[in-house]
């Protein structure tokens with residue numbers, strides 16, 4: 289039996305009932321529905337709407353219902369209740385009879401559902417933050433281990449300038465830090481209680497909404513009841529953050545897939561996160577990373593889904609909004625598992641240090657430094673840039689790296705060349721010169737590692 293049978297003469301069509309029910313999705317809000325219901329019972333008592341013994345019984349029974357189901361919330365799915373709110377209320381009435389029927393006084397499922405969802409989101413944000421921190425820790429750990437690993441840096445997927453592998457790790461650290469700070473910002477807007485907004489126009493009972501909010505751990509109360517029950521901005525916001533976060537993880541994955549390719553062979557992924565081919569025995573495929581890259585599309589889809597769902601939706605609550613949860617739950621679950629997968633991938637990652645260094649040399653990543661050398665010898669940068677290009681062309685034809693060219697070969701291009709050119713174009717020297725803040729010199733990397741560690745400690749405490 290639905291909670292709203294009075295006005296109806298006919299029973300719901302079975303197909304409609306199944307179509308309309310959201311229990312299979314929102315049953316995971318059980319903890320939050322119990323939490324907000326207990327808070328509501330307390331406020332009903334405070335407002336003299338129910339008696340003390342009634343509140344006690346409501347609270348005890350709500351706790352009992354939760355304890356009974358906590359270990360296996362899937363048991364809820366055996367019921368044909370419309371949603372989790374109806375399920376809890378029906379249970380309460382089944383156990384307590386008339387007292388159970390009092391809990392919904394002054395409350396609507398419209399303010400209840402968004403209250404529960406906000407409570408759930410708050411908890412989820414904290415889990416996501418923990419996962420972000422764990423990935424940051426792995427990146428810092430890897431960057432500390434690779435402080436000497438020379439690596440080819442790319443632009444346009446062409447070797448550009450040498451970097452230290454740690455620099456790559458710390459680049460992703462920064463992206464994840466921004467995801468972290470976006471979650472913190474979003475949390476502030478989620479941390480607002482809509483309960484007491486009723487169906488749309490507020491509640492006719494004199495209740496202390498501030499106290500109610502604090503009972504549930506919210507920092508503030510919402511200002512407008514019409515907005516409160518219609519607002520799903522926080523779902524949009526969270527899915528945007530998740531989409532940005534997944535975009536970062538997919539770039540991370542793509543980088544590693546490329547570095548791991550037979551052509552690059554810069555890194556080796558652990559057997560634990562790769563799989564073989566059913567036909568080709570030599571294959572070791574980067575499945576974990578490909579899946580992260582692939583799952584990104586699913587998260588973007590969820591963002592688009594909620595945006596389209598809300599577009600042009602009139603105020604206040606409409607049943608369309610019931611469709612907000614499936615995608616939110618799936619997308620955040622996906623993001624969380626991809627963060628965890630990325631961390632596992634990093635923990636087994638091996639860098640082929642020699643291959644990386646050789647490749648950076650053969651990729652002429654030090655040609656900017658060759659041009660800079662000529663500038664120091666007195667040539668203008670535009671001319672030295674042109675001349676270095678010519679030297680690269682020549683070195684390519686000889687199948688040599690720049691440092692493999694002899695001094696007479698250099699001198700054929702300019703008399704300004706001296707023995708000291710070799711020190712200038714030595715990759716290590718090229719790296720050490722990048723001393724600008726955030727650059728790839730060892731000094732700057734060490735500073736960045738220090739900053740990152742401090743940031744992690746700060747993140748842990750927020």
Ligand code: ARG
Nearest residue numbers: 310371397398401605609610
């Ligand atoms: N199950 C609904 C949802 O998830 C909440 C119920 C609101 N129902 C209503 N008829 N106003 O959005």
